[in-house]
Amino acid sequence: MASVSPTPAVVGCLLDVSGSMHETLESGQGDGRAVERLRAVLRAAVKLARAEQQHSPDALLFVGVFGLDTRKGAPASIDLCNAIEGLVAVDSGQNAHELLIQLANRRGRSHITKYIRTKLKEHEARIIHNYLMRNPTMINKFANAIPSSFSATVGINAAEGVGDFAESFGFGFINETIDRSADNSDAMVMARKILNDWLNEFQHFAPRKIESVIHLLEQIDQSLNPYSHSTSGGESTLLDSLRHHMYGSTPMRHSLEKASQVFRSYPARQQALVMISDGQSTDGDPLSLVQELHAMDVTLATIFLTNRASEAQKSLYDQQMPHWDVGQRTLFDMSTRVHGSTHPIPVMVSTGWRVPSSGECRLYTTVCSTDALEEFCSLLLSARFGSADIFLDVFGKVNLDSFVNDKHVITCNNPSDQGNEGVCYAHAVATVTHMALVRIVDREGGCPSIETIRDRILQQFPPREGGWPTSKVLEKVVEWYRPLKFKIVDENGARQAVLRRRPVAATFRLSESGWEMFGRHFDGHSGQTGGNMDAKVLTVADMRPHRRGKDGGGHAVVLTRCDPESLTFINSWGRDWGNNGSFSVQDARVLELELDHGRTTPLRFYDIYWLESDLTQGERAAYHCKADKDLQSQAGQHPSILSLEAACPYCTVASPLVSFTGSIRSAVCPRCHRSFTPEPGHLLQALYVQAGFGESL
Numbered sequence: 001m002a003s004v005s006p007t008p009a010v011v012g013c014l015l016d017v018s019g020s021m022h023e024t025l026e027s028g029q030g031d032g033r034a035v036e037r038l039r040a041v042l043r044a045a046v047k048l049a050r051a052e053q054q055h056s057p058d059a060l061l062f063v064g065v066f067g068l069d070t071r072k073g074a075p076a077s078i079d080l081c082n083a084i085e086g087l088v089a090v091d092s093g094q095n096a097h098e099l100l101i102q103l104a105n106r107r108g109r110s111h112i113t114k115y116i117r118t119k120l121k122e123h124e125a126r127i128i129h130n131y132l133m134r135n136p137t138m139i140n141k142f143a144n145a146i147p148s149s150f151s152a153t154v155g156i157n158a159a160e161g162v163g164d165f166a167e168s169f170g171f172g173f174i175n176e177t178i179d180r181s182a183d184n185s186d187a188m189v190m191a192r193k194i195l196n197d198w199l200n201e202f203q204h205f206a207p208r209k210i211e212s213v214i215h216l217l218e219q220i221d222q223s224l225n226p227y228s229h230s231t232s233g234g235e236s237t238l239l240d241s242l243r244h245h246m247y248g249s250t251p252m253r254h255s256l257e258k259a260s261q262v263f264r265s266y267p268a269r270q271q272a273l274v275m276i277s278d279g280q281s282t283d284g285d286p287l288s289l290v291q292e293l294h295a296m297d298v299t300l301a302t303i304f305l306t307n308r309a310s311e312a313q314k315s316l317y318d319q320q321m322p323h324w325d326v327g328q329r330t331l332f333d334m335s336t337r338v339h340g341s342t343h344p345i346p347v348m349v350s351t352g353w354r355v356p357s358s359g360e361c362r363l364y365t366t367v368c369s370t371d372a373l374e375e376f377c378s379l380l381l382s383a384r385f386g387s388a389d390i391f392l393d394v395f396g397k398v399n400l401d402s403f404v405n406d407k408h409v410i411t412c413n414n415p416s417d418q419g420n421e422g423v424c425y426a427h428a429v430a431t432v433t434h435m436a437l438v439r440i441v442d443r444e445g446g447c448p449s450i451e452t453i454r455d456r457i458l459q460q461f462p463p464r465e466g467g468w469p470t471s472k473v474l475e476k477v478v479e480w481y482r483p484l485k486f487k488i489v490d491e492n493g494a495r496q497a498v499l500r501r502r503p504v505a506a507t508f509r510l511s512e513s514g515w516e517m518f519g520r521h522f523d524g525h526s527g528q529t530g531g532n533m534d535a536k537v538l539t540v541a542d543m544r545p546h547r548r549g550k551d552g553g554g555h556a557v558v559l560t561r562c563d564p565e566s567l568t569f570i571n572s573w574g575r576d577w578g579n580n581g582s583f584s585v586q587d588a589r590v591l592e593l594e595l596d597h598g599r600t601t602p603l604r605f606y607d608i609y610w611l612e613s614d615l616t617q618g619e620r621a622a623y624h625c626k627a628d629k630d631l632q633s634q635a636g637q638h639p640s641i642l643s644l645e646a647a648c649p650y651c652t653v654a655s656p657l658v659s660f661t662g663s664i665r666s667a668v669c670p671r672c673h674r675s676f677t678p679e680p681g682h683l684l685q686a687l688y689v690q691a692g693f694g695e696s697l
Helices: 019-027 037-055 080-088 096-106 110-119 122-134 137-144 162-169 172-184 186-202 210-217 238-243 252-265 287-295 326-334 345-350 370-378 391-398 401-413 424-437 450-460 470-480 491-499 512-523 540-546 617-637 639-643 681-695
Strands: 007-016 060-066 077-079 268-277 298-305 337-339 360-362 364-367 485-489 504-511 551-563 566-570 582-585 604-609 645-647 654-656
Touching: 007 037, 007 252, 019 298, 037 060, 037 210, 060 080, 060 210, 060 252, 077 080, 077 186, 077 252, 080 122, 080 186, 080 210, 096 110, 096 122, 096 137, 122 137, 122 186, 122 238, 137 186, 252 268, 252 287, 268 326, 287 298, 287 326, 298 326, 326 364, 424 450, 424 470, 424 504, 424 551, 424 604, 450 470, 470 485, 470 504, 470 604, 485 491, 491 504, 491 551, 491 566, 491 604, 504 512, 512 540, 512 551
Parallel strands: 007 060, 007 268, 268 298, 298 364
Antiparallel strands: 060 077, 337 360, 485 604, 504 551, 504 604, 551 566, 566 582, 645 654
């Protein structure tokens, strides 16, 4: 019997609509625009679905809503897609009032027509009609509960129109009496009970195909459908039906347990859960359930939604902030920890997000603006077009990231072996110079190899005892290789450079005994790969006895990676040394030399970089050409990519990318027909975040 292949991915989205979220969801004032965040949250869910569709069309997705008001008859949480399906699946788009009237007419209750239209909103009539269609045994009961005629209540001949009779004689009290009779009828009592209880049918979280999720979510409100042109602000929507049941307690544990059941029932290669909440759980500490989810390899991203603009600054965090409230701390502790070099983190840095210098962060953020919510939650779809000032910078870091990373890995895995010569300065500077140049597409003059750059350095700065100052070598190198620049930075600046995919040169000096300790520690791990990296990290405690003593000389290396516990460098002593030629230390203090009179020779870092403004016109054109070709290539491999949205900066209307004319350099809006230069940060984020989201987290 053939084995059943596992689902490629199961993704869940949990939306908190409890009472503590009321002000945040409906105030719409935090970002200075009268936009309901409730709609923004639902749009984020739609975009999350579209995002996953681009990466894995066969993935399953569920959207849970928790925090409903159980005092009104609703369950604590529901599957949103199932609830929407219950509203729209039966009526085939017909007017709900008409459907309910037809049902009453077939049972001989045509006189109820007026009251169906006046006593029930369209979405309420839809709920009742679809409930009766799903529960056919209730149809006769409902019809029998409708009085045969309201005219008997006030002694009017049934053959005469009640409304006409009252209006012709000015007897307004008759209409009022009939209205009260209709309100108190068994049928209306039953209708109100259906309106209160209808959500109880949809308590089970059920993952479904992405296409189905997108279609259903767009039914809940016209504003969620990017292809809808409806602007009727007063029209009742399906969202009104849900709003009536919102703002109860916050059963966070309950919703996480239901999500956990889904992940257990649908094993997949990748599992992820996104929660939008204020973290104010009312049914106990959720962290024990979160630990179970982490143990199941479920990636958990959490979003603290607030209407306080001062709280939200497009930042990722590696630790709790002192001013955070309990809810923020809870959501932070729930989120998954990832390395800062993991997609989409470098992409988010390029588009204005701040990341900690530790090299690690949690998939947690605080958002206030609807834009930031959609950007973080969906992580793609909406390619907002704005200033093109950072176009080349973003494109260089993101679209060529896989190319740079491949070269980067090759360099890390095959460090040049300087043998016994004291030419480490040439090896280190040549490496970072090449890594900086290779980021420029079709650089005029080409991109010389590490060996070529190293030979030129050695010709200008031949080997000598004590070597040469790295800063002096770099000053000459940036003269040779336009448009490079360099600056001396501290450990924090070096970490930030590495997190942006820029390798950093580093120099340090140790005492004679310090060099002996350094050699013993890493020679003992020569040739090792994998394993426990913590065992290979040289610590401050290891080196404390060796910080002082006779100067044993200096060395130059390349910083290539950082995390909260260590800095990792590639050396120039050959692949058989250390961990395939690299080594890790706890922090910069490990590689310091204490001198007399309290002086210290620190570990120094040199950030090698270039600016977009210094590129030639031809190099800029090469970027543009590369952008067009890569977009076409991606669209060829993934045709659905052209269904991604783009918002025009002039008319602000979102349209599918395929509907724009022009090119990635000069797009023409299909609505207002104005042209503009797109800034593709979010579009490129769409292409690359999903790859990382599915493969690396």
